[in-house]
Amino acid sequence: MHRRRDFLKIGLATGGFSxxxxxxAAAQNHEEWLQYLCPPNTFPPDLSVPSPPVTxxxxxxxxxxxxxxxxxxxxxxxxxxxxxxxxxxxxxxxxTYEQEFLWCFHPDPPYNQGTWCWGFxxxxxxxxxxxxxxxxxxxxxxxxxxxxxxxxRHVHFGLPSTTTHLHNxxxxxxxxxxxxxxxxxxxxxxxxxxxxxxxxxxxxKLTTLWYHDHRMDFTAANVYAGLWGxxxxxxxxxxxxxxxxxxQAWRLPSGKYDIPLLLQDLQFDQQGQMVFNLFNTDxxxxxxxxxxxIIQPHLKVERRKYRFRILNGGPSRxxxxxLYDGKAMDKCRPFVVITGDGNFLEEPIEADSIYxxxxxxxxxxxxxxxxxxxxxxxxxxxLEQTNGKGPSGRMLDPNPxxxxxxxxxxxxxxxxxxxxxxxxxxxxxxxxxxVRRDRNWTFDYDGGxxxxxxxxxxxxxxxxxxxxxxxxIWTFRNSxxxxxxxxxxxxxxxxxxxxxxxxxxxxxIQTGGHTLRRSFVEDIESQRDHVDxxxxxxxxxxxxxxxxxxxxxxxxxxxxxxxxxxxxxxxVHEDHAMMIRWDVVPAGxxxxxxxxxxxxYKENTKQFPDPRPPAQPHLEARPGTxxxxxxxx
Amino acid sequence: MTxxxxxxxxxxxxxxxxxxxxxxxxxxxxxxYDDLLLDRMVLINCMSVQDDAVRPVTQNLLQVQNLxxxxxxxxxxxxxxxxxxxxxxxxxxxxxxxxxxVKPGWQFLTGTSEVMTxxxxxxFAHSGGHAPGTNPESDCSMGMIxxxxxxxxxxGSVATLAKPEQIVQRVAWITPRAQPEGAPRRSGPLPLTSExxxxxxxx
Ligand SMILES: [Cu+2]
Numbered sequence: 024m025h026r027r028r029d030f031l032k033i034g035l036a037t038g039g040f041s042x043x044x045x046x047x048a049a050a051q052n053h054e055e056w057l058q059y060l061c062p063p064n065t066f067p068p069d070l071s072v073p074s075p076p077v078t079x080x081x082x083x084x085x086x087x088x089x090x091x092x093x094x095x096x097x098x099x100x101x102x103x104x105x106x107x108x109x110x111x112x113x114x115x116x117x118x119t120y121e122q123e124f125l126w127c128f129h130p131d132p133p134y135n136q137g138t139w140c141w142g143f144x145x146x147x148x149x150x151x152x153x154x155x156x157x158x159x160x161x162x163x164x165x166x167x168x169x170x171x172x173x174x175x176r177h178v179h180f181g182l183p184s185t186t187t188h189l190h191n192x193x194x195x196x197x198x199x200x201x202x203x204x205x206x207x208x209x210x211x212x213x214x215x216x217x218x219x220x221x222x223x224x225x226x227x228k229l230t231t232l233w234y235h236d237h238r239m240d241f242t243a244a245n246v247y248a249g250l251w252g253x254x255x256x257x258x259x260x261x262x263x264x265x266x267x268x269x270x271q272a273w274r275l276p277s278g279k280y281d282i283p284l285l286l287q288d289l290q291f292d293q294q295g296q297m298v299f300n301l302f303n304t305d306x307x308x309x310x311x312x313x314x315x316x317i318i319q320p321h322l323k324v325e326r327r328k329y330r331f332r333i334l335n336g337g338p339s340r341x342x343x344x345x346l347y348d349g350k351a352m353d354k355c356r357p358f359v360v361i362t363g364d365g366n367f368l369e370e371p372i373e374a375d376s377i378y379x380x381x382x383x384x385x386x387x388x389x390x391x392x393x394x395x396x397x398x399x400x401x402x403x404x405x406l407e408q409t410n411g412k413g414p415s416g417r418m419l420d421p422n423p424x425x426x427x428x429x430x431x432x433x434x435x436x437x438x439x440x441x442x443x444x445x446x447x448x449x450x451x452x453x454x455x456x457x458v459r460r461d462r463n464w465t466f467d468y469d470g471g472x473x474x475x476x477x478x479x480x481x482x483x484x485x486x487x488x489x490x491x492x493x494x495x496i497w498t499f500r501n502s503x504x505x506x507x508x509x510x511x512x513x514x515x516x517x518x519x520x521x522x523x524x525x526x527x528x529x530x531x532i533q534t535g536g537h538t539l540r541r542s543f544v545e546d547i548e549s550q551r552d553h554v555d556x557x558x559x560x561x562x563x564x565x566x567x568x569x570x571x572x573x574x575x576x577x578x579x580x581x582x583x584x585x586x587x588x589x590x591x592x593x594x595v596h597e598d599h600a601m602m603i604r605w606d607v608v609p610a611g612x613x614x615x616x617x618x619x620x621x622x623x624y625k626e627n628t629k630q631f632p633d634p635r636p637p638a639q640p641h642l643e644a645r646p647g648t649x650x651x652x653x654x655x656x
Numbered sequence: 657m658t659x660x661x662x663x664x665x666x667x668x669x670x671x672x673x674x675x676x677x678x679x680x681x682x683x684x685x686x687x688x689y690d691d692l693l694l695d696r697m698v699l700i701n702c703m704s705v706q707d708d709a710v711r712p713v714t715q716n717l718l719q720v721q722n723l724x725x726x727x728x729x730x731x732x733x734x735x736x737x738x739x740x741x742x743x744x745x746x747x748x749x750x751x752x753x754x755x756x757x758v759k760p761g762w763q764f765l766t767g768t769s770e771v772m773t774x775x776x777x778x779x780f781a782h783s784g785g786h787a788p789g790t791n792p793e794s795d796c797s798m799g800m801i802x803x804x805x806x807x808x809x810x811x812g813s814v815a816t817l818a819k820p821e822q823i824v825q826r827v828a829w830i831t832p833r834a835q836p837e838g839a840p841r842r843s844g845p846l847p848l849t850s851e852x853x854x855x856x857x858x859x
Contacts, residue, residue, distance in 0.1 A: 101845075104844070104845040104848060105845065166840075169835075170833045170835055171805070171808050171810065171832045179810065182812075208833075209835075210842070211842060211843060212845070213844075240813070240814070240826070241812065301810075301812065302779065304800075470798060471799040472799050481818070482822075
């Protein structure tokens with residue numbers, strides 16, 4: 024076992040024999056001590072044994088396949104199990120399997136021997152869902168992972184019990200992938216995605232979403248294992264067709280020129296298998312950077328425009344990415360940013376760099392016609408981060424060898440028909456008259472766990488009972504002075520009203536150091552606004568709570584009833600247990616204070632579609648023939 | 657001769673845990689990794705007799721003990737590691753355990769202060785620089801139970817003061833189970849019927 028050997032080597036090298044010093048009863052048995060010597064103060068940190076090196080940019084980028092629908096599901100989905108099923112009856116059905124398999128992260132040894140991974144349909148990231156507004160779908164997810172105790176189970180740190188959340192989607196509670204709606208091996212769950220905007224307000228449409236595991240206590244491990252993928256939403260403007268003759272179509276780069284870039288940093292052992300420390304509660308970092316689960320890939324790009332959907336897949340790292348030509352940082356070309364989190368900005372803007380906290384996304388347009396054939400362009404992360412606290416505050420020196428990936432420019436095969444519109448869509452309205460309650464959420468640390476308002480996640484306690492149709496103002500406050508928390512809320516996006524006491528106006532975006540501005544320095548070559556750092560637009564599903572930050576947002580709760588969660592998306596913090604449950608209830612039935620679910624739903628003869636009342640805990644693994652979730656809660 | 661070459665059984669975190677010698681409240685000596693972790697499911701917390709008066713962790717764990725029923729001591733074990741081995745000798749821990757009605761399968765563990773510090777550091781310290789504190793209210797080792805099944809390499813954490821039912825359900829999560837047979841079974845969602853408070857939004 025190499026890990027023990029490496030550890031002992033380090034232990035001996037630093038000479039930490041403190042255990043031998045004590046005159047204890049145990050120390051009398053020196054043979055026993057020497058055999059198991061483990062000096063506490065010299066135990067190496069997670070990244071002290073580097074992952075095996077690779078030749079960068081050797082392997083082409085992996086692009087997940089588009090998921091194909093099936094003609095029907097057997098057994099049929101149950102319409103009575105889903106809210107608003109009749110109104111948004113699925114037009115397409117998908118069947119997908121969670122599996123364990125060998126994945127090739129890189130052709131260099133030992134990675135060429137394959138790495139045991141989890142994913143969907145033999146793919147990690149899983150297949151990309153191409154969805155359209157107005158076309159509801161249903162996805163049946165089957166857990167075919169090897170059960171605990173199976174002799175062929177290889178990804179030991181993952182819990183083979185899963186629940187898939189569609190991040191940022193406006194989804195009914197029972198299809199949201201709640202942390203406690205899990206499926207065990209041999210079970211499936213039907214997720215109904217209505218693909219309609221919140222409140223049917225076209226201004227609240229979304230574009231780049233992602234699905235990922237959300238299992239209580241094990242989200243970080245299961246996503247790290249590979250249970251995630253992209254979900255793209257199109258509509259009559261963003262049609263996914265750059266040749267669309269319809270005059271209202273935006274004609275953004277499409278098809279093979281529209282590519283998700285999912286970022287994840289991982290650590291590997293000397294056999295090329297993934298390492299994940301389940302005892303690390305601060306945040307897990309890797310020293311190998313992957314894009315679509317390939318270590319430092321390359322991508323041949325034609326001299327034309329591309330749309331890239333960049334997603335920070337965590338688990339705990341923040342990025343600030345640049346487009347580096349390998350020569351001079353001051354010659355970095357800007358990205359044309361068209362979305363922030365999952366939605367279109369009002370207008371595209373140019374940004375020299377993009378800051379992404381965990382789970383944040385941007386769609387960017389890169390026009391490679393501004394480069395020459397054979398040029399190399401690097402997607403470079405310069406944000407230093409050495410532990411789970413968040414970015415260190417320092418920037419790394421640019422070195423192309425460390426780039427996340429490399430673009431290799433080749434001649435275009437055909438004229439570029441794609442366009443970048445000057446205007447996308449208006450920000451949704453903020454109507455303060457609809458605000459029913461203000462709530463404050465303070466993020467802190469206590470007793471080894473991460474807290475929100477001093478509490479840790481309790482799935483049976485409702486921290487906020489929210490009335491359907493109402494709006495609320497939430498203030499997120501980071502009371503840690505050296506911890507960063509990327510806070511994510513389910514169900515619906517919010518509008519940022521204030522950052523650290525300063526009002527945010529509709530067209531403003533967050534730039535470096537939380538400066539709020541809409542820069543008026545116009546790029547010489549275009550009419551677009553230009554910023555040095557893009558940290559996200561005014562409409563979000565993630566706020567980056569950097570140390571000491573306080574951010575106030577406006578949220579509207581429409582359409583569905585039931586339970587949802589808000590949590591830190593440093594998923595290691597989420598698992599330990601920085602998350603709250605909140606419920607949407609009918610208008611007039613809200614209460615101001617947190618309540619236990621059993622009390623609230625009993626004392627109010629409230630109507631609630633939660634099919635799973637709290638049950639007695641059970642100790643035995645459920646028998647293989649069980650057909651319901653009874654007793655699992 | 658060849659038999660002695662058979663390597664001892666090891667779980668995925670064998671290198672992470674020190675296999676140090678500890679003593680339980682019955683004065684029994686044990687190797688922490690080989691004797692206490694392998695081939696069993698465990699719930700591990702830190703405590704001290706003195707701190708327990710301030711943060712009554714043991715009281716909550718007594719309910720966990722009761723909920724575990726016949727599995728306690730069979731395949732599930734509870735370990736409470738003292739962080740105050742100077743005071744919490746096996747004799748003191750024995751009296752503490754007896755006073756609370758602790759059953760077989762729940763062991764209070766002590767050892768040299770080096771050993772107990774090692775265990776606490778390994779189980780509860782944080783890579784980002786949270787040193788375990790001295791105040792029982794904030795000491796990270798006392799807010800959290802590590803639950804695990806080392807033979808299969810699964811470890812998680814739950815708050816020591818979480819509802820006992822929520823602590824106990826973690827044991828089911830990490831319990832080995834058979835390979836499922838036959839067609840996949842529906843786990844959810846379940847029907848939203850009028851019994852579910854009648855709220856048929858899709859009616
Ligand atoms: Cu956090």
